[in-house]
């Protein structure tokens with residue numbers, strides 16, 4: 517089901533949470549909403565699922581205005597909020613049973629079994645939720661969202677706070693939903709690698725404004741095309757020499773012991789040759805990706821002089 521967002525504005529007192537983004541989310545796609553902290557992602561989702569109303573502008577799901585649809589929007593859109601809590605003494609199955617009854621879902625037992633199976637909680641279904649891990653709790657929230665077999669599924673930072681195994685499990689579930697259903701999945705994330713892996717298309721928000729929108733491939737290639745050469749020094753004492761070499765070829769950043777050089781593709785080959793191999797422990801050439809496109813989209817639109825690229829990068833909590 518296609519989603520159309522048109523010139524949506526939302527303020528909370530003096531804070532402008534959304535400042536007129538307009539874009540379309542194609543039917544059946546997996547769509548990522550990326551943005552720095554406070555960019556307006558959750559606000560957009562709250563409006564999209566009908567929990568709140570825009571001050572102006574319009575959001576349509578399958579041609580129906582969300583505001584006018586009122587509570588009937590729930591027939592079209594299911595939501596996994598960032599923080600979902602459940603009564604700890606209930607079992608997972610009991611939680612879903614209550615949710616299904618509240619929503620008037622037919623063939624409840626069958627739907628509950630299907631949802632539990634999709635999120636991999638069949639074996640834990642009859643255990644109390646108090647004994648669930650963080651990841652299991654998130655998966656139970658997703659199962660609840662799936663009960664109504666919604667044409668649109670909105671997931672607010674579905675993997676935030678999960679350990680790597682929990683993240684991988686969640687990715688597999690989303691990929692399965694993508695493969696096996698026609699649902700349009702809209703998710704937000706700070707993790708660019710996750711969006712790159714799961715999503716067909718992406719919108720980048722900052723300060724409530726749309727900075728970029730398009731398919732992941734389009735945004736990747738819209739970047740400056742530079743590759744990143746990443747190396748780890750064999751020993752800490754070799755860092756300075758490697759840094760001196762790297763700086764002759766491109767823009768250098770250092771994180772967690774890794775030296776990363778963003779440079780032209782031709783320069784990358786020369787740089788690889790210039791590094792003295794015995795000084796380098798690990799060596800990798802990374803193709804341009806969404807991360808570069810993301811930073812570029814934010815920097816291109818940067819208008820406030822106090823928002824230096826460093827500050828923006830520092831505020832994004834970006835990881836790959």
Ligand SMILES: Nc1ncnc2c1ncn2[C@@H]1O[C@H](COP(=O)(O)OP(=O)(O)OP(=O)(O)O)[C@@H](O)[C@H]1O
Nearest residue numbers: 528531532533551552553554555556557558559560
């Ligand atoms: N209920 C509210 N009352 C007041 N201000 C709010 C409220 N909800 C959001 N805001 C403000 O609106 C702006 C957008 O917030 P929002 O939560 O939508 O951003 P976000 O992109 O989801 O951020 P994060 O990645 O940190 O979750 C922020 O400045 C936030 O402080």
